[in-house]
Amino acid sequence: GIWILSPNQSHLTFQTSKLDKAEDKTPRSRKSGSAKSVHPDPHTTCRENQYLINSRCCDKCQPGEKLVNDCTEFTSTECLPCKKGEFLDTWNIERHCHQHKYCDPNQGLQVQREGTSETDTTCTCDEGLHCTSDACESCIQHTLCPPGLGVKQVATGVSDTICHPCPAGFFSNVSSASEKCHPWTRCETKGLVELQAGTNKTDAVCGFQDRIRALVVIPITMVVLLAVLLVSAYIRKVTKKPENKVLQPKAVSQDPVEDLEVLPVPLHPIAPVQETLHGCQPVTQEDGKESRISVQERV
Template sequence: CWELGDAVRCFDKQYEHKGRCCNRCQPGEKLVSECNGTEESVCARCESGHYQQSWTKERHCAPHDLCEDNAGLIVKTPGNATHNTVCQCRAGMHCSDTSCQTCVENQPCQRGFGFVAAKAAARMSSPCEPCAEGTFSNISSKTEPCHPWTSCEEKGLVLKARGTNTSDVICESGKRSSLSVLIPITAAVVTCLVGICIYCLVRTEAGRSGEDWEPRQPTEVEEVPVQETLLGGQPVAQEDGKESRISEQEKL
């Protein structure tokens, strides 16, 4: 410290006492007695369950906060001589206000929404947020966040179906994927070859049938000789073997 006229000015880690600059106690300690003309300040460690987080001239350390179970609180970070205890809400609960002295039950996050724990302490309503692209939530939960889609490449697989905000991606083996493409192509080629073979066989059979076929000759009709007879002096054609009624009439 230094003196300027009648005023005493001390450094940041000192304080003025009876015209002298005494040292402050370091974090984690409390002041027992001030300095005097022969001795420096006397400090002592904070007792259990108490803390002091800055350079001080205080004779008492502050007690740690208690995380009350009936308020829905649990210990997040235990306190020590230099830091206070940090409390947080139990799983499935969030802070009722910004001071987070008490907790209230979360409302379940629906499918496609995830619980954001980092925002639970600062919100007075259930911190559910829609799952971003590349993440999903397929259950209704008070504690589950959105989970990232599975990486098919990291597992040596290929993507079969994209994920959504409520479902993960579907992966499959690369070999199986190749077969799923190869099998239909092979089937199509075989079908074409079979069709061509059938067509060729039909054409061949049709050609052979054309060579064996001969046009049928018309059947000759045997002419039956006829006899002529006279009827009233006029010739009348009459088949052999039949009696002529006309002749009988002439005989009469």
């Protein structure tokens, strides 16, 4: 067609040529909505959610359905719904649906959301566990932050616990997958004094002023008492005499007469013993010795 200026030059008019009218009468390609088949022009691609086959653009199957037959010039794409326990979650040309995921309880898994024909089953881990991968096919226990470390990020069903050291002024005295570092107790806010400073594993110890003296005096007193007891026990052990070695004093005889030896009585008759005088005292001759007369007796 061409544009023509009117004689008064007030406006332009557009006239269509015979060639243009002839082109309008040529049949157009059948819309994909009726037969789902389109002859693509050279160097062109099919529309979204379509696929090219046998020089035709056929519609893909919608989510939840699988492909049975491709479209033709007179028929559209043939699709069938997925069976129970199967799904397809995208526009597709799949011949088979996918099986729903199985949440194995032996792996610590449980169903978070049941699957449909368009969505897969979603699994999650039991309490205290998290998935080992994005697919969540197995679970492991959450990491416990030991004393001195606090939880920076609590574990989820798909991520583990993140721990960090307790900074100055904070502590953690438990192994936990949820406890954060706690600040030390400020004794002055309670009208108390700090008896012992806190660490990254222990809280500050508070108490009264008198208790400070007690904490100093009591240990010293106990040490002194213990030393006294030990010294006393040692002295008692050294000075103690054995009972079996105690000497008994001999009985002093009041009679100055010498102890006489008791001789056994002989069985045979004893001959008469001669007696002599020695200093006006009788002297008995011992048996078995010869009788001798002193010089004085012989005189």
